[in-house]
Amino acid sequence: MLIKRIRDWDLPESAATPEHIGLNRRAAIATMGAATLGFGSIGAARAATPMEVKIEDPGYSKAAMRFDPGRPLTPQKNAERYNNFYEFGLSKDIWQAAQKLPVEPWTIRIDGLVEKPFTISFDDLMKKVKVETRIYRHRCVEAWAITVPWEGFPASELVKLAKPLSSAKYLRYTTLADHKAMPGLSIPFFPWPYHEGMTMAEANNELAFIGTGMYHQPMPKQDGAPIRVVLPWKYGFKSAKSIVRIEFVKDQPETFWEKTSPDMYGFWANVNPKYPTLRWSQARERLIGTDKTVPTVIYNGYEKWVGSLYAGMKQDKTLFM
Numbered sequence: 192m193l194i195k196r197i198r199d200w201d202l203p204e205s206a207a208t209p210e211h212i213g214l215n216r217r218a219a220i221a222t223m224g225a226a227t228l229g230f231g232s233i234g235a236a237r238a239a240t241p242m243e244v245k246i247e248d249p250g251y252s253k254a255a256m257r258f259d260p261g262r263p264l265t266p267q268k269n270a271e272r273y274n275n276f277y278e279f280g281l282s283k284d285i286w287q288a289a290q291k292l293p294v295e296p297w298t299i300r301i302d303g304l305v306e307k308p309f310t311i312s313f314d315d316l317m318k319k320v321k322v323e324t325r326i327y328r329h330r331c332v333e334a335w336a337i338t339v340p341w342e343g344f345p346a347s348e349l350v351k352l353a354k355p356l357s358s359a360k361y362l363r364y365t366t367l368a369d370h371k372a373m374p375g376l377s378i379p380f381f382p383w384p385y386h387e388g389m390t391m392a393e394a395n396n397e398l399a400f401i402g403t404g405m406y407h408q409p410m411p412k413q414d415g416a417p418i419r420v421v422l423p424w425k426y427g428f429k430s431a432k433s434i435v436r437i438e439f440v441k442d443q444p445e446t447f448w449e450k451t452s453p454d455m456y457g458f459w460a461n462v463n464p465k466y467p468t469l470r471w472s473q474a475r476e477r478l479i480g481t482d483k484t485v486p487t488v489i490y491n492g493y494e495k496w497v498g499s500l501y502a503g504m505k506q507d508k509t510l511f512m
């Protein structure tokens with residue numbers, strides 16, 4: 192019998208299911224027409240367990256390990272070829288499609304409740320910050336996880352540069368929407384452009400990070416080049432990619448996923464194994480690049496740093512989802 196070897200970045204069948212759109216997946220596919228979305232990959236995906244890969248930690252510095260993830264790094268190839276970036280299609284296999292993302296020149300608009308709104312090029316922004324490496328876990332609400340050495344700078348640095356007014360209580364951040372490059376924008380029921388939000392206190396927490404690279408390289412396009420949000424204690428959908436605008440606002444902003452599936456996704460979205468999503472449990476997570484699943488931990492293991500942000504708030508489904 193011929194046994195086909197599965198490369199470590201090949202996808203198991205379940206991986207190609209866009210869990211985020213939940214119960215409406217069938218309807219969604221019918222509405223949008225599979226052709227625009229690169230669904231070819233679902234047919235091609237094999238129902239196989241990914242190969243266990245040897246994980247080599249290339250000896251990251253003590254600083255990078257400050258928030259010790261307590262688990263090995265995801266092999267680079269796995270992390271970079273298993274993505275959620277719906278602007279390029281609903282499958283996990285969008286890394287090639289995402290190469291169309293136009294990243295040069297890239298500008299970021301800072302506006303809303305700030306001393307003086309401005310637009311800054313990515314290159315100029317990079318001259319104003321000190322880039323560091325941080326190894327963080329990343330937990331998708333679809334119950335898979337990766338561990339990534341990010342490059343970037345604290346979100347608090349960005350807040351400082353923006354000079355928000357005291358009336359600013361939240362940040363609302365928005366992804367590029369380029370119809371020529373991004374076929375996913377034709378999916379009608381999504382409230383494009385992708386937008387998310389966090390509180391000022393969350394942005395100023397030392398864990399909140401702005402990613403500009405990973406594995407010691409500039410951010411791959413499929414992972415949100417050239418600049419994205421990284422909030423490791425929240426479900427992955429809060430970590431919006433390829434950011435073009437950061438707005439400071441007074442009221443809690445409505446988010447892309449709240450508008451899409453209010454019964455499944457909320458503003459806070461802090462990782463919590465106790466509260467299942469509509470159709471599936473959040474108790475465990477699958478480690479991409481291995482055949483392991485492990486228990487999920489409250490705040491994705493970062494309670495020590497972020498728990499105080501939510502002290503006194505009612506611990507219920509709305510807080511965590």
Ligand SMILES: Nc1nc2c(c(=O)[nH]1)N[C@H]1C(S)=C(S)[C@@H](COP(=O)(O)O)O[C@H]1N2
Nearest residue numbers: 274275276277331366385414427430431432
């Ligand atoms: N603009 C944009 N940002 C996004 C998404 C998206 O579809 N579009 N998906 C989110 C989700 S659900 C996850 S899990 C992470 C995945 O990041 P990665 O593909 O770099 O691992 O990106 C988040 N940021």
Ligand SMILES: [Mo]
Nearest residue numbers: 331332427428
């Ligand atoms: Mo996700």
